[in-house]
Amino acid sequence: MVSESERTFLGLDLSTQQLKAAVVNNSLQIIHEASVMFDSDLPEFRTHGGVQIDKTNPSVITAPTIMWVKALDMLLDKLTVAGVDFSKIAAISGSAQQHGSVYWQKGSEKLLSNLNPSEFLHQQLASSFTIANSPVWMDSSTSKQCKELEDAVGGPQKLAEITGSRGYERFTGPQIAKIKQTRPEAYKNSERISLVSSFLCSLFLGKIAPIDFTDGSGMNLMDIKTKKWHADLLQVIGPDLEEKLGGLVASNANVGPISPYFVERYSFDPNCRIIACTGDNPASLVGMRLNEGWLAVSLGTSDVLFVWLEEPKIVLNGHILCNPVDSNAYMAMLGFKNGSLTRERIRNACAESNWDIFNQLLDSTPRGNFGNMGLYYDVQEILPFLSGDYRFNKANERVTRFTSLEVEVRALIEGQFIARRAYVEDIGFKLDKETKILATGGASNNKAILQVLSDVFNAPVYLLDESKSAMLGAAYQAKHGLLGSQSNYFEITSCLPPPRLICQPYSDASEIYEPMVARYRKLEAMLLGNKV
Ligand SMILES: Nc1ncnc2c1ncn2[C@@H]1O[C@H](COP(=O)(O)OP(=O)(O)O)[C@@H](O)[C@H]1O
Numbered sequence: 084m085v086s087e088s089e090r091t092f093l094g095l096d097l098s099t100q101q102l103k104a105a106v107v108n109n110s111l112q113i114i115h116e117a118s119v120m121f122d123s124d125l126p127e128f129r130t131h132g133g134v135q136i137d138k139t140n141p142s143v144i145t146a147p148t149i150m151w152v153k154a155l156d157m158l159l160d161k162l163t164v165a166g167v168d169f170s171k172i173a174a175i176s177g178s179a180q181q182h183g184s185v186y187w188q189k190g191s192e193k194l195l196s197n198l199n200p201s202e203f204l205h206q207q208l209a210s211s212f213t214i215a216n217s218p219v220w221m222d223s224s225t226s227k228q229c230k231e232l233e234d235a236v237g238g239p240q241k242l243a244e245i246t247g248s249r250g251y252e253r254f255t256g257p258q259i260a261k262i263k264q265t266r267p268e269a270y271k272n273s274e275r276i277s278l279v280s281s282f283l284c285s286l287f288l289g290k291i292a293p294i295d296f297t298d299g300s301g302m303n304l305m306d307i308k309t310k311k312w313h314a315d316l317l318q319v320i321g322p323d324l325e326e327k328l329g330g331l332v333a334s335n336a337n338v339g340p341i342s343p344y345f346v347e348r349y350s351f352d353p354n355c356r357i358i359a360c361t362g363d364n365p366a367s368l369v370g371m372r373l374n375e376g377w378l379a380v381s382l383g384t385s386d387v388l389f390v391w392l393e394e395p396k397i398v399l400n401g402h403i404l405c406n407p408v409d410s411n412a413y414m415a416m417l418g419f420k421n422g423s424l425t426r427e428r429i430r431n432a433c434a435e436s437n438w439d440i441f442n443q444l445l446d447s448t449p450r451g452n453f454g455n456m457g458l459y460y461d462v463q464e465i466l467p468f469l470s471g472d473y474r475f476n477k478a479n480e481r482v483t484r485f486t487s488l489e490v491e492v493r494a495l496i497e498g499q500f501i502a503r504r505a506y507v508e509d510i511g512f513k514l515d516k517e518t519k520i521l522a523t524g525g526a527s528n529n530k531a532i533l534q535v536l537s538d539v540f541n542a543p544v545y546l547l548d549e550s551k552s553a554m555l556g557a558a559y560q561a562k563h564g565l566l567g568s569q570s571n572y573f574e575i576t577s578c579l580p581p582p583r584l585i586c587q588p589y590s591d592a593s594e595i596y597e598p599m600v601a602r603y604r605k606l607e608a609m610l611l612g613n614k615v
Pocket residue numbers: 098099100101382383384385423424426427438523524525526527528529532
């Protein structure tokens with residue numbers, strides 16, 4: 084048995100573009116890290132940004148489920164090569180891109196509990212999925228099914244009251260409904276349906292893991308107050324859905340010992356515990372040790388804003404989820420699809436694919452961008468429901484291109500953050516002198532981008548020493564889950580350093596950006612009214 088001081092914790096993050104993992108020691112310091120990039124490390128699956136976009140219908144966006152399994156095989160090999168002593172890992176937890184779904188073939192649970200340790204997981208699980216390509220959060224092909232779920236309970240407002248969100252295309256309920264309607268045999272043959280997070284958990288557990296309350300709140304199927312499946316909503320989708328989904332547990336529930344497969348293949352301790360896995364944004368809230376008063380801005384593949392909430396409220400443009408740290412509390416969240424990949428597109432077009440050049444361009448234009456404004460949506464946006472590029476000059480006339488690369492770069496970053504601010508205000512978040520922003524995700528490494536964020540929100544921006552907050556949140560949750568309900572999360576993580584101040588807004592920020600937020604609202608309303 085490993086002593087308390089020697090024990091370690093493993094946290095994983097199965098996000099859109101990569102699978103990452105960190106091993107932390109008992110003081111939560113990272114001692115090993117590894118990652119697998121789907122596009123470059125697993126080119127045989129031909130993903131772009133970790134996903135495949137259907138050529139005939141670009142609103143259909145999926146990822147090969149077996150690619151995620153193979154990524155886990157590779158990640159464990161990388162951790163082995165890095166010298167990780169698996170026998171010291173006391174608990175494992177994970178985070179994953181939210182809303183995506185995995186469809187387990189009949190017999191998979193039995194197979195999971197009898198895996199052969201001398202073979203890779205992907206060799207053994209190759210025919211375990213009734214749907215080979217999992218629908219992911221970027222899919223927007225289920226407007227019809229959203230409407231059906233809303234109608235079943237009396238409209239969007241009612242659905243938001245029950246589940247925390249009106250019908251959203253990427254949410255798992257509408258996605259499962261589409262599978263039931265378009266591939267009834269596959270639905271029927273699905274022994275179980277997992278979220279990406281509970282799928283990851285299942286691999287470690289050696290049986291199908293329960294869905295946690297927080298990621299369960301991103302499905303349009305769970306009552307966020309009772310934390311139970313909503314019978315009427317399940318019924319609209321299809322027969323036996325409750326059995327297929329299984330039970331729900333707290334996000335830090337200790338769900339069982341590690342599967343013998345990992346004990347035999349990698350020499351994990353058979354007492355190593357598996358803690359429920361959750362969504363990547365909720366896991367970021369855990370990793371950032373976010374509490375009231377802070378606005379978290381995650382700049383990953385998607386841009387996501389979230390805050391801690393003590394009480395649920397109803398929002399129509401946004402989501403209320405159960406809180407992953409405190410099961411009695413909630414979190415409010417806003418998701419924007421066109422985040423880093425759109426920034427990369429403009430960087431590639433304007434700045435020779437180089438972030439330093441991109442930043443020089445951004446810094447060489449004044450705040451307010453001479454009155455130019457741009458909205459860029461590579462894929463169908465969630466908020467607002469638009470796609471395409473929209474550029475406006477000072478006179479609010481739509482133009483096909485801007486006069487310079489500098490203006491294009493600033494228009495993108497300002498346009499993104501102005502929209503994020505408008506939506507945050509709409510869900511009732513008050514931006515005032517006390518507001519502090521905590522940034523995370525890949526693009527939070529970019530100080531020039533953070534300066535624009537600070538100016539648009541007229542608030543200081545802070546960073547933690549580590550930007551991979553979802554992965555670390557999973558590792559912290561592993562420790563919290565192992566110690567159980569007697570332990571206090573904020574005490575466990577009190578050994579970690581506080582956030583560092585990175586940027587302050589310029590004194591003219593509110594004068595420049597408040598009118599631009601008002602202008603954005605008008606432009607957005609105009610575009611939604613005259614969809615092109
Ligand atoms: N210096 C940088 N400036 C702006 N964006 C960056 C920078 N470094 C990384 N990124 C962005 O971070 C993104 C990945 O973020 P990450 O949080 O790891 O994503 P995910 O968890 O969704 O896979 C990349 O798509 C990349 O565009």
